[in-house]
Amino acid sequence: MAYDIALLRGDGIGPEIVDSAVAVLRAVGKKYGLDFNFTNYLIGGAAIDETGVPLPEETVKGCLGAQCVLLGAVGGPKWDGLPGDRRPEKALLGIRSALGLYTNLRPARLFPALSDECPLRRDIVDRGFDLMIVRELTGGIYFGDRGYRDGRYGREAFDTESYSAYEVERIARAAFSIAGGRRKKVTSVDKANVLETSRLWRATMEKVSEEYPDVELGHMFVDNAAMQLVRDPGQFDVIVTSNMFGDILSDEASQISGSIGLLPSASLGEGSRGMYEPIHGSAPDIAGQGIADPLAAILSAAMMLRISLGLEREADDIERAVDQAISDGFRTPDIARAGGESVTTREMTQAVIDRI
Ligand code: IPM
Ligand code: MG
Numbered sequence: 001m002a003y004d005i006a007l008l009r010g011d012g013i014g015p016e017i018v019d020s021a022v023a024v025l026r027a028v029g030k031k032y033g034l035d036f037n038f039t040n041y042l043i044g045g046a047a048i049d050e051t052g053v054p055l056p057e058e059t060v061k062g063c064l065g066a067q068c069v070l071l072g073a074v075g076g077p078k079w080d081g082l083p084g085d086r087r088p089e090k091a092l093l094g095i096r097s098a099l100g101l102y103t104n105l106r107p108a109r110l111f112p113a114l115s116d117e118c119p120l121r122r123d124i125v126d127r128g129f130d131l132m133i134v135r136e137l138t139g140g141i142y143f144g145d146r147g148y149r150d151g152r153y154g155r156e157a158f159d160t161e162s163y164s165a166y167e168v169e170r171i172a173r174a175a176f177s178i179a180g181g182r183r184k185k186v187t188s189v190d191k192a193n194v195l196e197t198s199r200l201w202r203a204t205m206e207k208v209s210e211e212y213p214d215v216e217l218g219h220m221f222v223d224n225a226a227m228q229l230v231r232d233p234g235q236f237d238v239i240v241t242s243n244m245f246g247d248i249l250s251d252e253a254s255q256i257s258g259s260i261g262l263l264p265s266a267s268l269g270e271g272s273r274g275m276y277e278p279i280h281g282s283a284p285d286i287a288g289q290g291i292a293d294p295l296a297a298i299l300s301a302a303m304m305l306r307i308s309l310g311l312e313r314e315a316d317d318i319e320r321a322v323d324q325a326i327s328d329g330f331r332t333p334d335i336a337r338a339g340g341e342s343v344t345t346r347e348m349t350q351a352v353i354d355r356i
Contacts, residue, residue, distance in 0.1 A: 002035035003309055006066035008059065008095070011045040011088060012282025013292035014072025020294030020349040021070060021301040024321075027353040028305070028314050039066070043095065044074030044088035044282075054091035060098045068308040069099070069275040070301060073282035084146075097138050100269035102167070103174040104135040105303075106250040106279055107264070108233075113327040114258035117335055120230060129233035132182065133253060134175040135246025137267055139167045140197070142243045163197045163242070165204050172208035174268075175240035179215045185237035187218050189225045189245055201242065222249070229253060250279055261293030261334040264300035266307050274308045276300040286333075290344045293332040295322055298352055321355035328355075 007022065009015040022038055029036055041059040048054050054074070063069045074088040084090065109130040110118060118125045144160035172188075179186045188205040190198035202219055209217040220228065222245045228235065229252050241249065254263040260280045267275040278296030286292055299322060306315035326335075330351040336342035343351070 002037045003068075004037045004039070004066045005304075006063045006069045007038050007040045008043040008063070008069060008071040009040060009046070010043050010072040010074040010282065011076045012073055012284045012287040014044075014074065014282055016072075016287075016290065016292050016345050017278065017294045017297035018070060018072040020345060021297040023349055024298050024318060024352055024356070025301050025305075027356045028317060031317070031356060032311075032314055034311070034314070043071070043091045045076050045079045047091065048079055048082070048086070048088065054086065054088050055094040055098075059091075060095065063095060063099060063275070066273070068273060068304050069095075070297075070304060071095075071275055071277035072297065073278065073280065075282050076284040076287070093142060095275065096267055097143070099267075099273065099275060100138070101267035101275055102136060102138040103171060103268045104133075104137040104246065105178070105266045105268070105307075106133040106135060106246070106253070107131070108133065108250070108253035108257045110256075111258050111262065111323065111326055113323070114262075114335060116337065117258040118256055120233075120256055124230075124232065124234075127232075127234045129236070129256075131233060131236040131253065132178060132238045133246055133250045134171065134178060134238055134240040135250060136163075136167065136171040136241070136243050137246075138243075139163055140243035161195065161197050161242075161244070163200060165200060168201050168204040169208055171240060172205050173211070175238050176208065176212040176215050176217075179238040180212065183237040184215045185218070186215055187220050187225070187236055187239050189220050189222050189239055189241035189249065191222050191245075192219070193221060197242070205240070225249060226252060230256060254279055259293060259334045260296075261332065262295050262299070264296050264303050266300070266303045268307065272308050274304065276304040276308075290346060291333050291342070292345050293334045294345050294349050295326075295332075295352075298322060298349070317356055318352070321352045324355045325351040 141161040146159040192198040254260040302318035305311040
């Protein structure tokens with residue numbers, strides 16, 4: 001049986017790192033006798049250049065027909081001047097929404113071999129951390145009404161945040177059930193001292209938590225959460241939060257784990273189909289140089305095997321190979337020690353493959 005995987009390589013370093021993930025998947029396939037069918041579809045700037053739109057109909061169809069989607073990154077300076085609804089990023093929001101992927105899982109843990117790269121104080125690093133950000137992905141200010149209007153000081157721009165109880169309930173359930181398989185602690189992050197959406201969010205979290213009596217629920221304001229993430233990240237197990245707060249906090253969480261080049265993510269809906277992507281962007285400044293860190297994409301592929309395809313052993317294998325490659329000293333420039341040697345994207349990918 002072959003697994004059907006749609007590839008959205010995208011822009012910037014996207015193609016390079018997706019190729020790395022594919023090479024690793026093929027290596028795992030060879031070891032365990034699994035067959036993968038990979039099909040490329042256009043997205044983002046690459047799609048704009050070729051078809052005039054960031055998310056062609058064919059791409060949506062292809063992803064809907066696949067078992068999972070592996071995405072690189074979208075966007076770059078070349079398309080920055082385009083109006084909002086024609087930008088590459090719009091395609092990312094569009095595909096998340098078209099596939100109904102409202103749950104975004106962004107794990108962040110300290111790689112012991114990289115603890116020197118962690119910008120936190122030694123005693124905080126020594127305590128370690130392993131947290132999961134559960135970000136709501138298809139609602140909130142990312143998808144609310146926006147535009148221009150006449151305001152008190154003339155023409156003004158606006159974006160609106162809205163959440164229904166239904167949207168909060170389903171992301172709450174996702175967070176509680178994930179916490180149930182971990183350390184059974186959910187921290188819901190909001191701004192309920194100011195925002196009405198956050199007050200609904202908080203009340204709904206409370207309500208849903210009654211269905212999960214063995215999971216502890218706490219609340220934290222987002223400003224405090226941003227501070228606590230660098231003060232004492234070990235206190236968190238599962239963080240559940242809105243689309244925009246999750247976007248911001250997950251970049252912060254990635255940096256304390258060593259590099260933004262390391263963090264994978266999974267976007268899920270009701271079925272088993274998921275979209276898997278690094279949390280980093282297209283990094284146009286280093287695109288095409290062959291030095292991008294492929295590990296976030298490779299770890300995203302591992303999440304795909306585990307979550308959407310139920311291939312636990314194969315996913316473990318990839319994650320172990322990544323840990324091993326890092327401990328054996330392989331470093332792309334983003335995680336290289338000051339003055340230390342670094343390897344290319346290809347060499348890092350090969351190092352992982354050699355350890356599978
Ligand atoms: C992310 C990215 C995207 C987001 C951008 C590129 C639209 O920052 O996946 O975190 O904000 O969701
Ligand atoms: Mg982001």
